[in-house]
Each structure stands twice: as C-alpha cells, then as structure tokens.
Amino acid sequence: MKLSKTATLAALAVAYLSTRRNDGHIQARHVADYLHIPTDSALKVLQALARRGVINSHLGRSGGYYLENEPHNVTLLQIVEAVEGPIEPELPVESDGNGLSNPIDQLRKACNRVAHSMRHELDRTTVAELAEGMNGTPITPILATIEEGGIAH
Amino acid sequence: MKLSKTATLAALAVAYLSTRRNDGHIQARHVADYLHIPTDSALKVLQALARRGVINSHLGRSGGYYLENEPHNVTLLQIVEAVEGPIEPELPVESDGNGLSNPIDQLRKACNRVAHSMRHELDRTTVAELAEGMNGTPITPILATIEEGGIAH
C-alpha cells in the first residue's frame, strides 16, 4: 500500500487549508511554502482538488484556495480519488472464454473485495482528524503572514 | 486497486498447478503455453513463487514445478507477496518534526489500516477457490463458503 506523493501532498494541503478557514483565500504560493515544494507542484494538486469540489478556488487578483466544506465531512477517500482518479478494481487480463475464464472471474471478485475495503478504510479518515492538533500555527519560516492585505475579504 | 500483471499471472499459474497435482513435475514451458506467454516470463513468475515456498521445483533433466501445499491452504496474499514483495504501508515523506508531523502521523495510521485490510482480504481467497471449476479436475472445496453478491458498488 503505497500512498502516492501527490495524494500525500493533497491530504496535507487540505489539512492546512482546514486550519485557515477563517483567513479567506489562501494563495497557492503559501500552500507551496508550507509543503516545501515548488508553487507549480502545489498548483497542480490544488487544481485537481478544486476541480473535484473537495476544496474551492477563487479567480482573479486576490484569488486563492479555501475549504468551504466542514473538515469532518471531507475524507481521505475524496482527496485520494480527486488526484489519482477513482479507486476501482482492475485486472490486466480479459476473460477470453478459453478455460481461463473461471479463475479470472474469481480473481476479479477478489479484486473487487480488496478495492471496496480500501475505499471503506480511506473513507473513515477525515480532514478534521488529519489536522487535529496543528491548530493553524503558521509553519516554519516563510513569508506566510507578511504581505499586507493579500488575504482580503 | 490494480493487481499487477505479474501477480495475476502468478495466481493463474498456481491455480493451474493445483489442477495438475497428480501429474508430477510440470515444466515451465507448459505453464507458459497455458497462460499464452513466453516461457521466460513464466519462468520468472514460477521462480519467484518457488523461492518463497508457495510452489515447489525440481531441478534436472525431468524437472519442473508442482504444488505440494493443499490448494485451500494457499492464499492470494502469499502469491501476491511472493512476486511483488510484502504489502506494507508506505508514505513518500518522513516526519521531520516541523509542524507537519501530526498530520503525517495521522496519514501513516490511515495507511496502516488500509494495508492491513488489503492483506486481510487477499488472505481470504484461496487457490482452491480460484481453480474451482477449471477444465479438468475440479477442486474439492473444503472451507470454501464464498460470500458472493454485490460487494462492489
């Protein structure tokens, strides 16, 4: 079970946004600083999350990202599927009714069970749990809170 | 949940061997024909299985592979871990105690749960179930009781 780097960053990004729900729009640059990654990389993750409706975005000059949903209603499953696509059973062979079909069907069933249990487990972890205890402390150095009214509205 | 091609072939190979337990040593070439793949590819899968003790091999002129264990005692988990290595939780980041540690620890816990449930599910499917009803000798189910039905949604 390897959680991809993208999925990991996505989860941490959403956890971060959940601690700053009262700070208006958070720019991708600040999320990137928090995660210690280039802005472009953060952008890609945030865009994927926003496209799937896990987080929200605001266009324009004083735009940015923010978490509108309640943190305890956003689960790891939503985050992972937003950036990696749906978790669905997949077999690299097709049943070509040549005597192999039966064991392949059995394999497919097993695959279904595994995928289902993965989704179930991921759906049990919420962003509220991830962010528990980080209480919005602006991490490490960076210029996070400096800029003037960038966090308007 | 993507079952790798190697793992799929391994499962089908073991299922095949389980139907020929009374035929002595089965050569890699025959397994390859059954799976419609090159002998070399079958060899690699069979070797990995034999190294881990899932199946057995016999060296020399009239050598080959065979399944000594009872089919209902060999599970998908053993097969998958034999060819893909152990299924263990893995995060592409390390906790470097800088404020990120808490959400990362929470992620790690979630990852542990997912990995555990994957192993549990894979361990519930036996080779006897896979080979059930294959061409040739049917496998006598012993503690089968497969629960079928709408598991995926």
Add this chain to the structure above:
DNA sequence: GTTCCCCTACTCGGATACACTTTGTCCGAGTATGATCGG
C-alpha cells in the same frame, strides 16, 4: 465625484521533459536423469 480603461496578481489547463517502476527478453551456469561406452 463618477465612469471608464488599463495594469497587476492570481488561477486555469495543457504540454513537455524527467525519473522511477514495472515488464519483457536474453544469456550463462548449475543440476539431475538417461544413454553410452569401456571393463
């Protein structure tokens, strides 16, 4: 004071280059069995 227009700061989304993992193929080496040949 009001309106219009431009400038800036940000997101959006595709395209591309890179790295890593998986997969497929090949080759040399080792081992057991059967056949052959000499005693």
Add this chain to the structure above:
DNA sequence: CCGATCATACTCGGACAAAGTGTATCCGAGTAGGGGAAC
C-alpha cells in the same frame, strides 16, 4: 553384466533493454480587483 562418463533437458539467477506510469517544470490564456486618468 556393471559402473563410470557424457549428453541432454530442465531450472536457477542475474543482467539488461523496453515500455509504462508517476512526477516535476514550464508556458500561454483567462479572470477579477484596484488604481489612475478623463470627464
């Protein structure tokens, strides 16, 4: 007839090339808000 030697058919295991997938970076386009100029 018996035993030692050789040839054969298979597995073993590493090495390597090819393909696929995930990751990092870049660039142009679009959008909203603020500031300045004209009226």
